[in-house]
Structures are given as C-alpha cells and as structure tokens.
Amino acid sequence: MIRCKNNGKQFPMPLGCTLGEVFEESGLEMDYGPVSAYINNKMQGLNYRFYNSKDVEFLSLRCANGIHVYLHTLFLVMVKAVEDIYPHSQLIMDGPVSHGYFCRLRLGRPVDDEDVQAILYRMREIVASDLPIHRIQCPIEEAIQLFRSRGMESKAQLLETQGHLYAYYYQIENTIDYFYSALLTRTGQLHLFHLEKMDDGLLLRIPSIKNPGELAPKDPQPKMMAAMREHREWLDLMDVTTVGDFNAAVRKGRAAELINVSEALQERKVTQMADEIKERNARIVLIAGPSSSGKTTTSKRLAIQLMCCGMHPHTISTDNYFVNRVDTPKDENGEYDFECIGAVDTELFNQHMKQLLKGERIELPRFDFPSGERKYEGKYLQISDKDVIILEGNHALNPIMSAQIPEEDKYRIFVSPLSTIALDDHNNISTSDIRLLRRILRDYKYRGYSATETIHRRPSVDRGEMRWIYPFQENADATFNSALLYELNVIREQVTPILNQVNEREPEYAEASRLRKLLAYLVPVPPYQVPPTSLLREYAGGSSFKY
Secondary structure, three states: OEEEOOOOOEEOOOOOOEHHHHHHHHOOOOOOOOOEEEEOOEEEOOOOEOOOOEEEEEEOOOOHHHHHHHHHHHHHHHHHHHHHHOOOOEEEEEEEEOOEEEEEEEOOOOOOHHHHHHHHHHHHHHHHOOOEOEEEEEEHHHHHHHHHHOOOHHHHHHHHOOOOOEEEEEEEOOEEEOOOOOOOOEHHHOOOOEEEEEOOEEEEEOEOOOOOOOEOOOOOOHHHHHHHHHHHHHHHHHOOOEHHHHHHHHHOOOHHHHHHHHHHHHHHHHHHHHHHHHHHOOOEEEEEOOOOOOHHHHHHHHHHHHHHOOOEEEEEEHHHHEOOHHHOOEOOOOOEOOOOHHHEOHHHHHHHHHHHHOOOOEEEEEEEOOOOEEEEEEEEEOOOOOEEEEEEOOOOOOOOOOOOOOHHHEEEEEEEOOOOOEOEOOEOOOHHHHHHHHHHHHHHHHHOOOHHHHHHHHHHHHHHHHHHOHHHHHHOOEEEEOOOOOHHHHHHHHHHHHHHOOOOOOOOHHHHHHHHHHHOOOOOOOHHHOOOOOOOHHHHOOOOOOO
16 A cells, blocks of 8 residues: 555555556656655655555655756766767766856866767757666675776775675666666656856756756856865865775774864865955954854854964854844744844944944843843953954855945855765765754754754755855855865764664654765764864864854
C-alpha cells in the first residue's frame, strides 16, 4: 500500500514498481515534476522500486532538493558532452556564483567561446536524444577500479574512504560518474539550461527555483569570484583539493599541518583587512553575513589585529538597535518579521554613529530579548581619533543601515563560508550545508534546540538571507571566506549523534539523513588540534573568546 502525502491518497501497487509508476497511479498533476521524492521521509530518485508499503511525497523543481537533482543530472550531461568532444580534458565543478554554477575546464589551453558553444550544442543533442540514465550498483572495489582506470582519481579516493560493501554510479551510454544525490532517469527531462563563458571558466545556468520555466537571473559577482579564486590558490598551496585528498592526508598524519595552515591563511586575511582599515583611517567597520557565517568570531579576531595596528576597537551588535517587538513589521502571514530592515531602528543607529564621529558621548542601548524591549543601563561610549567601531549584524551592508554615515568613514566586510573543499571534481559541498551543520551544533549545545527544530527553521532563515543579506554582499570592501578546510572532519563526531535524534516520522528526517550521508564521507579529526581562537570554536566549543 502506498500513501501519497501530496494528496492524501492511498492505493495498492505491484511489487517492484518504480517511483515513476507510482506517480502515474497517484493522479497528481505537478508542474516541473516530479524530479524525486521523499520515501518514508528519505530522499530517493525516480528509479526507486517498491517492495513493501511506503509513504511518498513527490518533489518538483520548486524546492531546493529538487533543484539539486536537476543540477547534478545536468552536470552528468555536461560531463558526457565534454568527454565526447575533449576526451583528455578535466572538468571541475567549483560552486555556485551569479545564480549559476562555475566550472573549470582544463584543456591545456585557455577556454574560448568556440569551446563553450561546442559543449552547449553537444549537451542539447544529448538532451534531445532522451537517453536513459542508468543507476548501477556493484562491489565498491569494482567501482574504485573502474573510476581509477578512467583517470577519475578524486572519485576513487572518495569511495576508498567508505566502509560499504557496495557502491553505485550513474551511466549515460559510455559515460560514467558518481553523485551523492539522486538523478533523473532520462536526459530528456532536462527542459532548460544554458552555458556561457565566465572569467577563466564556464557558467552553467539552471532554472529559477521561483519560476522553473525561466533561467535564474544572472547576477555578476566579481568579488565572489575573486574569493573563489583565492580559495583555489589556498587549496593548491596545501595540495589538497577534494575530500579524498584530505582523507588521505589525514591518514598520513598531516591533520595538524593542514589545520595550522588553514588557520594561518584565515588569520593572514584578517590581518590584511586590519591593515586596510588602518590605511584608510576608517572609523566604522560594518560586518555582515548570513546565519552561522562566523561574524562574531571574525569581529573579535579583527579587533585584536586592529589593536596590533595601534587602534582601539569597540564592538557593537546591531541587534541592540532592534525596535521594540510591538513595533516590529509583520510579514504576509501576520507574524513578526525579525529578518527585515524595518526591525532595526536605523534612524537611531545613524544618529548615534554621527554623534560618536563628532566626539560626542552616547548611551548605548541593549535589546532585552525576553521582554522584547530596548533598555538603557548606563553604558556610555565616546571615541577618539584612534578608536574604531566594529558593527556586526545581518543588515550591516544594507545601504539604509548606514545611510547618514560618510562613505570615507566606513569599511564593509562580508563574511560567509563562500567555498570549501569539494567531495570530488563533480560534487561540491554546499556552503549552505556548512552553515546549517554549524547552526545545528551551536543551537544544540548553547541554545537547547534539537536538530529537528533547527532544520525546520531553515527555509525561513534562507528566505530572509536571500532578501536582506545576499543582495548587498558585493557592496563589501572585503570578502572574508570563513570556511575551514577541515571543519566538517572535526565536527562530524559531534553533529552525527544530534542528527541521529531526528525521528523517521518527522519531515526533517530527510534533511538529517542527507547530512549524515555527507558527513560519512569524511575521516574524523580530533578537535583537540583546533586552536582556541579558531572560528570553528564558536560552534564546537572551547573558544578563548567570550560570546
């Protein structure tokens, strides 16, 4: 018996039927779907077969996991197109940028427009041919040998870290690849995509999650690209570019070395920002970034480096400038919208900053979250020429936040785990997942929230960030990549037990299961090797900073 959660319908199906056949029997009509489904709250592809009773919830391109299935299927088609045209090349998926995905193609020469058009044309041919995509399961040793024989070393290394007897891979004609997510079952299910030259590589464009009938709007992000390029240089410096490389290095005893180099590279970036602030004689530093990006630790480390430059920093949280809760704007559902810029008293904030820049003395507010009211408790601040104010908060880069502060007095920093180590050449680790895992750990250890609660809030957090944070990231004078090469290896042993507490009956089980699968690829690294000033300590505990 099948229970379809989309429409509440229950119906019998024969043993061995596929998910696609179940969808036909369900009577559902779904725009841009289905692309996959949750089976007993665990994500599966359309080739899944039923041998006993299950709950089913079909997914379309209007959700993040549906887009991931579409993207990885599209990337397999791109891999085949490149393999057909340039059989001795190497294609690498770097990560999301400009509402698409940046890819590098190593041809032994620069990629030109003719290369891009040739690959795009071949991709369209493959899609038009509506070729079947096979999911093949085999002993893991066989899969490792197969990938290694084809020069796909990053995939062979990744599979070698697994303790499973069997593995699977996907195949289109003679092209094989491995993806840790589900894929579509035929190439003809890819209805929309585009490929264009970008920087020193290619931009793969995909449908918009809001309107899958259109491509996601292209958004130039030169500062984001510069941060990605810098990150690639760091990985090359350490000779570790994938999880397989890192796992192998850990087994060779290089964990402490890689941790120390990762921390030193981040500290060097913080030092560079402090030097620029000193050189510009900026008086107010504005630090913004999405949830669990490491803003607080970054501000504390920056304060230390500014002191080394002979400056006297004062850290202020913009949260203390929230309007009283009763005055907070409400969203379309009639609930308080704490994520919007209207939740902050920007007029008072600008007034206080102008007074400080004039050398006047102000009384700083403190927002009392239990009562939802702003309070004054006799905390005063007055600054001199050598003082600098560090302001950290979600809206710090929004022009409205500091509209009345002279440009020459401001220095803006965007903080986020922008790019990190990839699983292999064709499977990147989502930076959104890194922040979610940080948040799950922090909320459980310090705020008393379960993984279920944190995962449940993720969609609303993501919506707020897309509206109020990311549109302003290119306003920054400096972009700080807060991702650490080793962090998931360290927090794996702490986060996995928390994820295991998510009950299979809960809708959040699908996300918890996916995150557990991701963490399983990583060789654990003991946390005692992480320095107390590390940004990771903000979430894992043991920091020498006070929060």
